[in-house]
Amino acid sequence: MAVIERGVNNTPSLTTIKRSPLVRTLGAAVAALPAYQSTNADAPPEFTEVGLRYSHYSEDSLSEDKFIAGARGRYDIDVTQLWIEAPIGSSWSIAVDVQNDSMSGASPWFVGTQIDGNPGVIMSGASIYDNRVEVGATTRYFWADGNAGFNVTQSKEDDYEAWAMAFDVAWNSDDNSRTWSASASTSNDKVEPVDGNIPVFIDREDIDTASIYFGVSQILSSTAIVRIGLGYTFSEGYLSDPYKLFDARPDEHSRTALSGGYRKFFPEAQGAIQIDYRYYSDDWGTDSHTAEIAWQQNFDRFALTPYLRYYSQREADFFSVIADLDEKFYADDFRLSSYGAMTVGLRSSIQIGEWQMEGQLERYESDNDWGLYDGEAAPALVNFWRATIGISWRFD
Amino acid sequence: MHCALKFCSYWKNKIWQHCRLFCLLVFIGITGCSSLEPVAAWERGYLAEDAMQWQSSTREAKFKGHVYTSKEASSGGNGAAGGGCGCN
Amino acid sequence: MLKLTTHPVITFGAFLLCAAISVGVHSDATTKQDAIPAPEFSLPAIANAEGVISLTSYKGAVTYLDFWASWCGPCRLSLPALDVIYQELAPMGLKVTAISVDVVEEDAWDFLARYPVTYPVAIDTEGSVPKAYAVNGMPSGYLIDREGRVRAVHVGFKRGDEDALRAEILQLLEE
Numbered sequence: 001m002a003v004i005e006r007g008v009n010n011t012p013s014l015t016t017i018k019r020s021p022l023v024r025t026l027g028a029a030v031a032a033l034p035a036y037q038s039t040n041a042d043a044p045p046e047f048t049e050v051g052l053r054y055s056h057y058s059e060d061s062l063s064e065d066k067f068i069a070g071a072r073g074r075y076d077i078d079v080t081q082l083w084i085e086a087p088i089g090s091s092w093s094i095a096v097d098v099q100n101d102s103m104s105g106a107s108p109w110f111v112g113t114q115i116d117g118n119p120g121v122i123m124s125g126a127s128i129y130d131n132r133v134e135v136g137a138t139t140r141y142f143w144a145d146g147n148a149g150f151n152v153t154q155s156k157e158d159d160y161e162a163w164a165m166a167f168d169v170a171w172n173s174d175d176n177s178r179t180w181s182a183s184a185s186t187s188n189d190k191v192e193p194v195d196g197n198i199p200v201f202i203d204r205e206d207i208d209t210a211s212i213y214f215g216v217s218q219i220l221s222s223t224a225i226v227r228i229g230l231g232y233t234f235s236e237g238y239l240s241d242p243y244k245l246f247d248a249r250p251d252e253h254s255r256t257a258l259s260g261g262y263r264k265f266f267p268e269a270q271g272a273i274q275i276d277y278r279y280y281s282d283d284w285g286t287d288s289h290t291a292e293i294a295w296q297q298n299f300d301r302f303a304l305t306p307y308l309r310y311y312s313q314r315e316a317d318f319f320s321v322i323a324d325l326d327e328k329f330y331a332d333d334f335r336l337s338s339y340g341a342m343t344v345g346l347r348s349s350i351q352i353g354e355w356q357m358e359g360q361l362e363r364y365e366s367d368n369d370w371g372l373y374d375g376e377a378a379p380a381l382v383n384f385w386r387a388t389i390g391i392s393w394r395f396d
Numbered sequence: 397m398h399c400a401l402k403f404c405s406y407w408k409n410k411i412w413q414h415c416r417l418f419c420l421l422v423f424i425g426i427t428g429c430s431s432l433e434p435v436a437a438w439e440r441g442y443l444a445e446d447a448m449q450w451q452s453s454t455r456e457a458k459f460k461g462h463v464y465t466s467k468e469a470s471s472g473g474n475g476a477a478g479g480g481c482g483c484n
Numbered sequence: 485m486l487k488l489t490t491h492p493v494i495t496f497g498a499f500l501l502c503a504a505i506s507v508g509v510h511s512d513a514t515t516k517q518d519a520i521p522a523p524e525f526s527l528p529a530i531a532n533a534e535g536v537i538s539l540t541s542y543k544g545a546v547t548y549l550d551f552w553a554s555w556c557g558p559c560r561l562s563l564p565a566l567d568v569i570y571q572e573l574a575p576m577g578l579k580v581t582a583i584s585v586d587v588v589e590e591d592a593w594d595f596l597a598r599y600p601v602t603y604p605v606a607i608d609t610e611g612s613v614p615k616a617y618a619v620n621g622m623p624s625g626y627l628i629d630r631e632g633r634v635r636a637v638h639v640g641f642k643r644g645d646e647d648a649l650r651a652e653i654l655q656l657l658e659e
Contacts, residue, residue, distance in 0.1 A: 335467060
């Protein structure tokens with residue numbers, strides 16, 4: 001390795017410039033010069049990166065006072081993510097992602113009434129085991145003012161198979177202060193429920209989904225950036241949950257999400273505040289607010305990020321604590337009820353040479369009382385822990 | 397084709413109000429931001445910090461989206477939707 | 485049936501791709517006549533030179549001036565690539581200087597420790613030199629001829645750019 005000689009004059013910026021009368025025209029003249037461009041923002045990754053990430057997700061067991069029958073232990077999921085991302089030639093990159101989810105545990109089957117008159121959950125019998133494998137490939141093309149990517153992903157489980165395709169593009173304004181982005185995706189899911197501990201009543205069903213997104217981000221200053229986005233998703237097909245006894249949902253679902261984000265860096269503190277917000281609304285009567293706030297503190301090669309997330313949703317029109325089978329559509333799924341939820345977490349990462357390591361721990365709790373919207377409490381609301389460790393390596 | 401037409405009709409009716417709000421926000425934003433002095437190429441060091449990115453990592457964003465979409469009624473807000481899974 | 489769901493989406497996507505690709509356009513090289521004199525500067529050296537580096541000291545030589553930063557991704561490719569060209573063409577009279585625009589000098593040292601180079605490196609923590617050169621992307625390279633005129637500007641850096649750059653430098657060296 002070459003020895004770096006530091007100049008004897010260490011005084012920063014001993015700058016003197018003689019202004020030629022033509023200097024002012026240089027800016028304009030730059031456009032007329034040959035530019036083998038690609039700005040900082042729109043260049044392929046410089047090096048190849050490989051990474052491995054392992055997460056454990058664990059839901060709390062259903063509490064005694066909300067439980068009627070079945071197995072009380074809910075889902076535990078081990079998630080392994082493996083990826084490689086590499087530059088191809090001078091203007092392309094390719095990424096391959098493989099994810100394996102291995103789940104076990106029981107899930108709510110239906111809600112009934114306990115002896116004391118309160119609603120209680122009948123869980124699926126013994127533990128269910130399932131494995132999901134997802135493989136995705138993304139190619140991306142970079143040019144001077146932007147980039148465009150195309151992704152194909154397949155997800156496969158015993159009882160479920162999904163294919164998705166997505167296209168996205170981002171382009172920058174002339175001064176690189178503003179970035180427009182748009183994406184479109186489509187997916188086809190096939191549901192083929194298997195009889196296990198609980199009986200199912202369908203053979204094979206389809207879900208088709210199409211989605212578009214449009215967004216813009218703007219640099220506000222050398223330390224602040226803001227963005228806003230609008231997304232729309234439409235699904236059609238079998239949208240009920242085949243593993244719930246009383247679940248009949250409309251066969252169409254249209255959703256919109258309006259989102260915003262803000263980042264501000266504080267050079268003296270060597271940290272940044274990260275704020276994100278999303279408003280979601282759909283034609284099943286649900287709408288929701290999501291707000292996230294984080295502070296990333298840098299310590300040389302080490303970074304620590306504590307974060308908070310608040311979420312609150314309004315119940316779907318056809319939700320009731322105990323499904324009302326007289327209606328055309330009905331569901332007792334806690335995920336369609338009114339509630340509020342908090343996530344508290346801590347993320348850390350360290351960079352050593354070309355290696356990067358990360359660790360993350362978070363706790364999610366949901367409660368009907370924390371919500372912004374009216375609606376009865378579903379007994380099966382979920383709380384979980386999640387822990388992640390990961391490592392990645394860059395090489396030429 | 398049937399689905400495509402439906403997609404368009406929903407686009408027109410259901411999300412029109414969001415679209416108007418979005419367009420209004422973008423318009424106000426661009427008008428307001430046009431008076432901003434563009435940040436010079438050599439002054440973008442802080443903007444290049446990891447802490448200033450929209451996602452802490454692509455894989456974390458994917459994981460997070462997956463967990464919340466399967467446990468909550470809402471989805472979206474970060475690009476177009478990906479494929480589904482039978483997660484419950 | 486449901487199969488056609490994809491149609492509006494694909495059409496939309498194809499439209500965006502076409503619109504996007506039509507954006508990138510390159511321009512031709514400048515002739516000697518409309519070339520602009522390179523602004524003079526004098527900056528503290530941080531590697532491979534002592535004291536102050538100024539443009540006057542390269543008078544009469546073909547010079548490549550490269551603005552870079554430790555936080556700039558493509559600079560991890562451009563600085564080493566430039567070093568290969570420098571080692572090859574320095575005997576023919578090529579001068580190279582890299583100017584770091586880092587605000588914190590230590591960040592520049594860390595970068596050079598990871599990606600070492602043999603040409604002189606200077607630093608401008610206040611950004612007045614890149615301003616004088618109207619730097620419009622990171623990295624930005626300025627090819628200056630023997631008469632001190634800017635003959636080409638390279639904004640950004642991708643793999644393979646070094647070939648075109650080498651050819652251009654050779655052309656100026658032979659003038």
